[in-house]
Amino acid sequence: AQRVTQPEKLLSVFKGAPVELKCNYSYSGSPELFWYVQYSRQRLQLLLRHISRESIKGFTADLNKGETSFHLKKPFAQEEDSAMYYCALTPNFGNEKLTFGTGTRLTIIP
Amino acid sequence: DTGVSQDPRHKITKRGQNVTFRCDPISEHNRLYWYRQTLGQGPEFLTYFQNEAQLEKSRLLSDRFSAERPKGSFSTLEIQRTEQGDSAMYLCASSSRQGGTDTQYFGPGTRLTVL
Numbered sequence: 001a002q003r004v005t006q007p008e009k010l011l012s013v014f015k016g017a018p019v020e021l022k023c024n025y026s027y028s029g030s031p032e033l034f035w036y037v038q039y040s041r042q043r044l045q046l047l048l049r050h051i052s053r054e055s056i057k058g059f060t061a062d063l064n065k066g067e068t069s070f071h072l073k074k075p076f077a078q079e080e081d082s083a084m085y086y087c088a089l090t091p092n093f094g095n096e097k098l099t100f101g102t103g104t105r106l107t108i109i110p
Numbered sequence: 111d112t113g114v115s116q117d118p119r120h121k122i123t124k125r126g127q128n129v130t131f132r133c134d135p136i137s138e139h140n141r142l143y144w145y146r147q148t149l150g151q152g153p154e155f156l157t158y159f160q161n162e163a164q165l166e167k168s169r170l171l172s173d174r175f176s177a178e179r180p181k182g183s184f185s186t187l188e189i190q191r192t193e194q195g196d197s198a199m200y201l202c203a204s205s206s207r208q209g210g211t212d213t214q215y216f217g218p219g220t221r222l223t224v225l
Binding site for chain 1: 143201213
């Protein structure tokens with residue numbers, strides 16, 4: 001069975017400082033990894049997915065199959081980055097079921 | 111189309127009562143998912159439909175839970191004989207496969223409180 005681990009429930013970072021939200025997964029196959037974000041009083045929304053290899057709102061995430069990690073990074077935090085972040089996976093491309101981690105609440109300190 | 115909608119947004123019920131939630135997906139999305147989220151946890155998969163066919167159900171979905179999508183459009187999730195442990199946020203999402211990938215768009219959720 002697949003599992004996603006986000007070790008930090010809370011993370012506080014000063015504005016302008018680098019951000020790294022950790023995500024580790026366990027799955028024997030080739031999963032697809034995602035980061036979802038939920039801003040205050042908004043619905044859960046996709047931030048980025050590893051196959052896109054995009055930078056969204058300055059965030060990037062690299063899939064490291066050797067370490068089974070998919071950490072989310074941003075070089076310079078902004079106040080509007082404060083939100084709840086969830087790492088998630090689907091077991092293989094085209095599979096539908098998302099397995100989420102427990103989430104990390106990121107707070108940017110002005 | 112403003113996205114996935116869910117009704118009601120909040121539901122308070124007494125233990126033992128039945129409740130039904132509705133989800134309206136984004137138009138033309140053929141896939142619809144239900145998740146449950148409890149405090150301090152990430153969403154947990156319950157079930158999903160492709161068109162009107164229910165293709166997968168989690169073991170979390172006990173016999174008291176039933177979901178339908180009769181015409182391949184909106185879906186309902188019914189919980190019979192509610193228990194206090196059913197208190198949670200129930201999330202619906204929809205998607206449409208394009209180019210081999212599949213982005214799930216979430217609704218605002220229905221928060222259930224069982225007294």
